[in-house]
Amino acid sequence: MEKLGRKVAILGSGPAGLQAADYLSSRGIEVHVYDRLPEIGGMMMFAIPERRVPKKRLIQRRIELEKRGVVFNLGIKVQEGNVKCEGDELASRVVSFRELVDKYDALLICTGAWRSRMLGIEGEDSSGVYPALEYIFKIRLRELGYVSQEPDVGDRVVVVGAGRTAVDVVEELCLRSKKVILVYRRKLSESRAYRELSELVRKYNIELYEERNPTKIVTSRGKVTGIEVGKVVRVGDRFQIDEKDRIIIECDSVIEAIGEEPTPPIDEKVASMFNIDIDRGRIKVDENFRTRNPKIYAAGDVVLGPSSIGQAVGTGLKAAKSIELYLREKL
Ligand SMILES: Cc1cc2nc3c(=O)[nH]c(=O)nc-3n(C[C@H](O)[C@H](O)[C@H](O)COP(=O)(O)OP(=O)(O)OC[C@H]3O[C@@H](n4cnc5c(N)ncnc54)[C@H](O)[C@@H]3O)c2cc1C
Numbered sequence: 001m002e003k004l005g006r007k008v009a010i011l012g013s014g015p016a017g018l019q020a021a022d023y024l025s026s027r028g029i030e031v032h033v034y035d036r037l038p039e040i041g042g043m044m045m046f047a048i049p050e051r052r053v054p055k056k057r058l059i060q061r062r063i064e065l066e067k068r069g070v071v072f073n074l075g076i077k078v079q080e081g082n083v084k085c086e087g088d089e090l091a092s093r094v095v096s097f098r099e100l101v102d103k104y105d106a107l108l109i110c111t112g113a114w115r116s117r118m119l120g121i122e123g124e125d126s127s128g129v130y131p132a133l134e135y136i137f138k139i140r141l142r143e144l145g146y147v148s149q150e151p152d153v154g155d156r157v158v159v160v161g162a163g164r165t166a167v168d169v170v171e172e173l174c175l176r177s178k179k180v181i182l183v184y185r186r187k188l189s190e191s192r193a194y195r196e197l198s199e200l201v202r203k204y205n206i207e208l209y210e211e212r213n214p215t216k217i218v219t220s221r222g223k224v225t226g227i228e229v230g231k232v233v234r235v236g237d238r239f240q241i242d243e244k245d246r247i248i249i250e251c252d253s254v255i256e257a258i259g260e261e262p263t264p265p266i267d268e269k270v271a272s273m274f275n276i277d278i279d280r281g282r283i284k285v286d287e288n289f290r291t292r293n294p295k296i297y298a299a300g301d302v303v304l305g306p307s308s309i310g311q312a313v314g315t316g317l318k319a320a321k322s323i324e325l326y327l328r329e330k331l
Helices: 015-026 055-067 097-103 132-144 164-175 194-204 268-273 309-329
Strands: 007-011 030-035 071-074 076-079 093-096 106-109 129-131 156-160 179-183 207-209 212-220 223-235 238-250 253-256 296-298
Touching: 007 015, 007 097, 015 030, 015 055, 015 309, 030 076, 055 071, 076 097, 093 097, 106 309, 129 132, 132 164, 132 253, 156 164, 164 179, 164 194, 179 194, 179 212, 212 238, 223 253, 296 309
Parallel strands: 007 030, 007 106, 030 071, 076 093, 106 296, 129 253, 156 179, 156 253, 179 207
Antiparallel strands: 212 223, 223 238
């Protein structure tokens, strides 16, 4: 295959980054992928269960890409500024974003959405409160052999939220015979995951609190003993709590599954120095998946917000095609 003599760094080896690596390497472009985790695949390896995405396929994919010359730099977090996200503790080294910008002809940022949104209520820093992504991630780490134990959540667990991550959390808890109590601020029938959740509620006898929102984590000696939830009153688009209708649900732990946020490798201040715009956490790109910096592109959840494997793959491919055009124009 004809070599183009150009080098691209891809930040993140999830579906967006892998698709881009696949395309660019097939076009004679040298590709170096950086990921802070010890294996490739992103959420496909470290969040989604084996029964939905078999890990063997990812190992095979890595071998195929390496045969084509793609270099995987694993265990390396690329960062500049104040940016922390779930799983950073597995990185053995940090490389500065600037170093890569100087070293490569183009950069593609595919760092996903690795921070759980939190409710921001009293008691949230107590022992026994888990962001959903942390809980799921640690289960996968145990399955993959990186840690010996899963989080000890006790027997009665409150799950807050009713999206896709909540479905996975509830499923994992039920598989471990936990008593699950689901709290959602709307009616369950309004949730996008209604079909899956209503099936789980029926199958596992899950206690359901609809149109209720947490107002406080109840604790004793810094450990969760319950959660206070208020009745939700909707005023137009806003959700308000009926002060007169609050109840306490006893539990051993609380898992907050109210969504994930995009996690760029740089904070807004650093981004502006590189002519990159970050809007509500997402990297802003044009129709070619290019930032305002001509050599820096972005794709996947870090651009879209939490999406899907298919959408991440689609945007990764489009970004890779734009990068190829850019590099060929510069020849
Ligand atoms: C619990 C859960 C279940 C899901 N189930 C499904 C499903 O069944 N089907 C489906 O289609 N979608 C599912 N999704 C969504 C899907 O996994 C994501 O939309 C998709 O993986 C996004 O791909 P991505 O390439 O943008 O990012 P990711 O897959 O998140 O990959 C990003 C990669 O970047 C790395 N990274 C992050 N920051 C840095 C940094 N600073 N330096 C170096 N590396 C970094 C991360 O370690 C990670 O490997 C699920 C998501 C979750 C949370």
